[in-house]
Amino acid sequence: MKGKIGVTTENIFPIIKKFLYSDQEIFLRELISNAIDATEKLKVLARKGEYKGDVGNKKIYVKVDKKNKQIIVSDFGIGMTEEEVNQYINQIAFSSAEEFLSKYKDEVNLIGHFGLGFYSAFIVANKVELITKSYKEGAKAVKWICEGTPEFEIKEAERSEHGTDVILHITDETYKEFLEEDKIEELLNKYCKFLPIPIVFGKKKEFKDGKLVETDEDYIINNTNPLWLQKPQNLKDEDYKKFYKELYPREFEEPMFHIHLNIDYPFNLTGILYFPKITSPFDIQKRKIQLYCKQVFVTDNIEGIVPDYLTLLHGVIDSPDIPLNVSRSYLQNDPEVKKISSHITKKVADKLNDIYKDNRADFEKKWEDLKLFIQYGMISDEKFYDRAIAFALFKNTENKYFTLEEYKKLIESNQKDKYKNIVVLYTTDTEKQYTYIQRAKNKGYDVLVLDGHLDIAFINHLETKEKNLIFKRVDSDILEKLIEKDDTQKTQFSEIEQENFRYAVFAILPDKEKFLVSFEPVADSEMPALITQSEYIRRMKDMSQFSPSHIYRNVSDLFNFVVNTNHDLIKKINSELHETLKKQLEPLQQKIDSLKKELEELRKKYDENKTVIEEKDKELESIINEKKKIITDYAQQNDLLSQIIDIALLSHNLLKHERFENFLKRSIKLLEKN
Numbered sequence: 001m002k003g004k005i006g007v008t009t010e011n012i013f014p015i016i017k018k019f020l021y022s023d024q025e026i027f028l029r030e031l032i033s034n035a036i037d038a039t040e041k042l043k044v045l046a047r048k049g050e051y052k053g054d055v056g057n058k059k060i061y062v063k064v065d066k067k068n069k070q071i072i073v074s075d076f077g078i079g080m081t082e083e084e085v086n087q088y089i090n091q092i093a094f095s096s097a098e099e100f101l102s103k104y105k106d107e108v109n110l111i112g113h114f115g116l117g118f119y120s121a122f123i124v125a126n127k128v129e130l131i132t133k134s135y136k137e138g139a140k141a142v143k144w145i146c147e148g149t150p151e152f153e154i155k156e157a158e159r160s161e162h163g164t165d166v167i168l169h170i171t172d173e174t175y176k177e178f179l180e181e182d183k184i185e186e187l188l189n190k191y192c193k194f195l196p197i198p199i200v201f202g203k204k205k206e207f208k209d210g211k212l213v214e215t216d217e218d219y220i221i222n223n224t225n226p227l228w229l230q231k232p233q234n235l236k237d238e239d240y241k242k243f244y245k246e247l248y249p250r251e252f253e254e255p256m257f258h259i260h261l262n263i264d265y266p267f268n269l270t271g272i273l274y275f276p277k278i279t280s281p282f283d284i285q286k287r288k289i290q291l292y293c294k295q296v297f298v299t300d301n302i303e304g305i306v307p308d309y310l311t312l313l314h315g316v317i318d319s320p321d322i323p324l325n326v327s328r329s330y331l332q333n334d335p336e337v338k339k340i341s342s343h344i345t346k347k348v349a350d351k352l353n354d355i356y357k358d359n360r361a362d363f364e365k366k367w368e369d370l371k372l373f374i375q376y377g378m379i380s381d382e383k384f385y386d387r388a389i390a391f392a393l394f395k396n397t398e399n400k401y402f403t404l405e406e407y408k409k410l411i412e413s414n415q416k417d418k419y420k421n422i423v424v425l426y427t428t429d430t431e432k433q434y435t436y437i438q439r440a441k442n443k444g445y446d447v448l449v450l451d452g453h454l455d456i457a458f459i460n461h462l463e464t465k466e467k468n469l470i471f472k473r474v475d476s477d478i479l480e481k482l483i484e485k486d487d488t489q490k491t492q493f494s495e496i497e498q499e500n501f502r503y504a505v506f507a508i509l510p511d512k513e514k515f516l517v518s519f520e521p522v523a524d525s526e527m528p529a530l531i532t533q534s535e536y537i538r539r540m541k542d543m544s545q546f547s548p549s550h551i552y553r554n555v556s557d558l559f560n561f562v563v564n565t566n567h568d569l570i571k572k573i574n575s576e577l578h579e580t581l582k583k584q585l586e587p588l589q590q591k592i593d594s595l596k597k598e599l600e601e602l603r604k605k606y607d608e609n610k611t612v613i614e615e616k617d618k619e620l621e622s623i624i625n626e627k628k629k630i631i632t633d634y635a636q637q638n639d640l641l642s643q644i645i646d647i648a649l650l651s652h653n654l655l656k657h658e659r660f661e662n663f664l665k666r667s668i669k670l671l672e673k674n
């Protein structure tokens, strides 16, 4: 019999090919899915007593016949009668293929995620033959042939057992890669690895006398009873590790632990999620979670289905309830998907909490590997934050771990400032910031180590979530100001002394535009001068690394140069400077003072005195310059001051190259003087 398929489009096959360009390979998944369905239906019939044969060992066979340019998928399922071929293949399948295309042609990238069904065979084949025999008593085998036009042919055929063979004729050069066994094996491994009926792809091969030869044993592609469908109580840790290897044969590292998901209400979902070791953002591999729909691989791009930070996990999720036939933007807002996503979040948080509670020591050991994941989750997901704040850990410089609550208790009494903030001191580099850490410790303060990739973003987030909690890096200010108490002292240096000393410091400092010089009576410090860097600016700069357009990205480093006016050496330099330069500076200072006074008066009537003001301003400027020059000349001869400045630079890792060389030479010179 010949016939015409009842469709409106003259020829949908070219359209199928065009739209599925990037997902050509799904044809195999679709045909095998049909074969699985046909075999499973047999089981249902057997249960009802409508099928008497043996259903236990039905297999599906996939063959590639390169010579005859064919791919053949055979099953021993329910098969079809001629009437059914007409109904299911000619009418239903065809019209659903047409409907499918009209609906989804704008979502080309998505098509591979859900089925086009039987007609996807025409993506790669020019001609498709279907030989089928129904399980029904007395049914005759029929052959259906279609050459990629709406015309088809049905004739009688021979088939000893019930079931269906689908034969794809691939004569188009474009698709010849699908006639390679390796390619088909790759696709079977991708899409069919965990299907419930054994899929046979030729015979097992083994090495004999140095040659690869076929054995008599069927080569079965799939694991029909994947671990995620088994009962967790029957499984051991080893089983999960083995399954991880099965999922990722090329992965070296073992996962840290797993979460077995098993949900049947309010939606259906099973799966196993693994925590990989992720210590740096370079280790992050997304697309490591595979999404299955009833054991059929759908995609490894689960963006939109679970929160972003969960995509750092590995494993499988299997659910018939995740709507696959819609766009991603829709998925993100779909209430069902939201439920799934928040449920997975909860499960993950619960599991982490269990490990933390059951074995704190073990959790601490794993912390460095978990940290990136947990912090990322806490920053990006409120709900996860609320759960994880109970077990997120902080490590101090003594390698002790604390939760936020524990840590607050530890430092509360000692590190509360006069504004009632708890100030957390931290270091990002225990070696480079060593002297600052020691100073803080000597004062009885505790210091956290925050050297992780997300630490700075994480503390930014914590400060917005936790009241009266501020983080300051140990070198961001002098100790007295890091944690301001009521009894902060003021410097004894007069305004003029400060001004002159500032000129002296600037005469020696390199990169002057990077420094602000201030005068503080630093109590109990052995350092005559030190360098700090504002927490705010530094942190903004750190954060700007994450966003290329950040306004702080191009801001250069800015440091505070703090002169410790409590220190004997500073006092000595100050008094010597003023003593030595007294004769030169005093008359200049008098002139400066009186000029300033005069200008103040003149400015009261600015418009009248404009020209005089301009003249006096110039005069003042030149006297100040004169003073500056005298101090600069003096300072540049002062080895002691140079040495003090260099030591401050050195302890902040800012003493480099030639300056460092000069510092060494000067040190020797100073030693020789003794």
Ligand code: ADP
Pocket (backbone or CB within 6 Å): 034, 035, 038, 075, 077, 078, 079, 080, 088, 089, 092, 093, 094, 115, 116, 117, 118, 119, 163, 164
């Ligand atoms: P779907 O599988 O989504 O129903 P298809 O286009 O893949 O759509 O198939 C249409 C119908 O053809 C199926 O519902 C089934 O009844 C029948 N069919 C397809 N392949 C087979 C097969 N291998 N064995 C038995 N019936 C089949």
